[in-house]
Amino acid sequence: MxxxxxxxxxxxxxxxxxxxxxxxxxxxxxWDASYVDLTVLRPRLEAALELMAEVxxxxxxxxxxxxxxxxxxxxxxxxxxxxxxxxxDNQFARLLFGEAHPYGRPLLGxxxxxxxxxxxxxAAYRETFRAGxxxxxxAGDITADELRGLLEPTLGRMPEGEGPALDVxxxxxxxxxRIYLVDKPGAAQSEVRVGRVALxxxxxxxxxxxxxxxxxxxxxxxxxxxxxxxxxGYTYGAGSSFQMRRHAGPFVARAGVFTPxxxxxxxxxxxxxxxMHDEPVPEDELARAKNYVALRLPQRFETVSDLANRVSxxxxxxxxxxxxxxxxxxxxxxxxxxxxxxxxxxxxxNDMVIVVAGDRSVIEQPLRDLGIAEVVVVPPEAVF
Numbered sequence: 001m002x003x004x005x006x007x008x009x010x011x012x013x014x015x016x017x018x019x020x021x022x023x024x025x026x027x028x029x030x031w032d033a034s035y036v037d038l039t040v041l042r043p044r045l046e047a048a049l050e051l052m053a054e055v056x057x058x059x060x061x062x063x064x065x066x067x068x069x070x071x072x073x074x075x076x077x078x079x080x081x082x083x084x085x086x087x088x089d090n091q092f093a094r095l096l097f098g099e100a101h102p103y104g105r106p107l108l109g110x111x112x113x114x115x116x117x118x119x120x121x122x123a124a125y126r127e128t129f130r131a132g133x134x135x136x137x138x139a140g141d142i143t144a145d146e147l148r149g150l151l152e153p154t155l156g157r158m159p160e161g162e163g164p165a166l167d168v169x170x171x172x173x174x175x176x177x178r179i180y181l182v183d184k185p186g187a188a189q190s191e192v193r194v195g196r197v198a199l200x201x202x203x204x205x206x207x208x209x210x211x212x213x214x215x216x217x218x219x220x221x222x223x224x225x226x227x228x229x230x231x232x233g234y235t236y237g238a239g240s241s242f243q244m245r246r247h248a249g250p251f252v253a254r255a256g257v258f259t260p261x262x263x264x265x266x267x268x269x270x271x272x273x274x275x276m277h278d279e280p281v282p283e284d285e286l287a288r289a290k291n292y293v294a295l296r297l298p299q300r301f302e303t304v305s306d307l308a309n310r311v312s313x314x315x316x317x318x319x320x321x322x323x324x325x326x327x328x329x330x331x332x333x334x335x336x337x338x339x340x341x342x343x344x345x346x347x348x349x350n351d352m353v354i355v356v357a358g359d360r361s362v363i364e365q366p367l368r369d370l371g372i373a374e375v376v377v378v379p380p381e382a383v384f
Contacts, residue, residue: 001061022041031107031246033316039305090106101168103245111384128163130159130161133163139308189358192262194253199242199244200246200247209342215339216347217239228265240252290334360377
């Protein structure tokens with residue numbers, strides 16, 4: 001809603017003003033922050049900052065635009081109920097974090113958003129969009145002194161003060177490994193998720209985490225993709241990730257697999273995770289993984305936007321200023337013992353849940369016959 005109308009522009013007028021500058025102005029949200037993103041040529045920065053300030057400091061949340069945006073979002077939520085990937089992702093998050101935790105709720109929203117009023121959204125904006133709760137990252141051909149002169153009359157108008165204190169509850173304890181089956185009748189594929197609550201981005205175990213994950217499921221040649229896609233042909237692609245956020249985020253191994261091989265795919269996920277947990281990674285495989293991670297770092301700094309994004313990570317996750325300077329050395333320093341010790345702490349299948357969204361009439365009994373965990377059937381309406 002931030003760019004749907006301001007003190008001096010309606011939504012169309014604002015978009016036209018941005019276009020006249022040849023700029024790009026976008027608003028979006030992630031699990032941990034809200035963003036207003038501006039890209040513009042240096043000679044037009046001053047005028048573009050004035051528009052950015054309108055969006056940040058003076059949004060009006062027009063009633064008609066609010067109703068339209070809310071209606072469109074509600075339709076997208078309704079449509080997502082028919083998507084097996086969304087069913088699996090939502091159920092996985094709810095199990096790991098619980099509905100009271102911000103990570104346990106879908107970013108897209110829930111059906112309850114239809115009851116949210118404009119006044120509530122405006123109150124939330126006024127509470128959170130404050131100078132003490134914001135960070136400004138600028139990358140480009142400009143000095144700090146030049147920038148200060150442009151910011152005072154624009155973004156310098158943000159209200160002072162801190163944002164609200166966030167009470168983030170601890171994730172619930174999980175009662176042993178279970179398979180949660182979300183029914184999606186007629187699904188041609190089953191969506192599989194295996195994982196647990198793991199680490200925040202600021203963890204001291206960051207480098208062992210990304211190297212370990214690269215071996216398991218973080219590249220095209222990883223164990224999960226090589227086995228499930230290349231060797232067995234169960235899926236078009238399989239992988240895993242440690243989704244590190246301000247608070248502990250999830251580890252998830254995932255794939256969309258063909259319905260008849262759902263049970264076999266679950267077995268392979270479990271086998272590969274256990275293999276990481278139980279066995280040292282061979283030196284040649286480890287060296288390939290480390291080189292893959294280290295050599296990709298320059299790609300993350302190719303553009304001015306990339307540079308701003310890397311700095312924003314430092315700000316959002318409160319990382320040391322020299323984080324990227326030590327990145328390659330940190331990756332290359334990870335050895336066999338580090339990976340095995342990390343995997344034994346974080347990749348124990350007995351501490352994980354398995355979520356499968358697919359056609360219950362076809363896959364339930366084969367999953368039960370595996371005998372690896374209790375199967376709990378979840379009605380799709382319970383996922384939202």
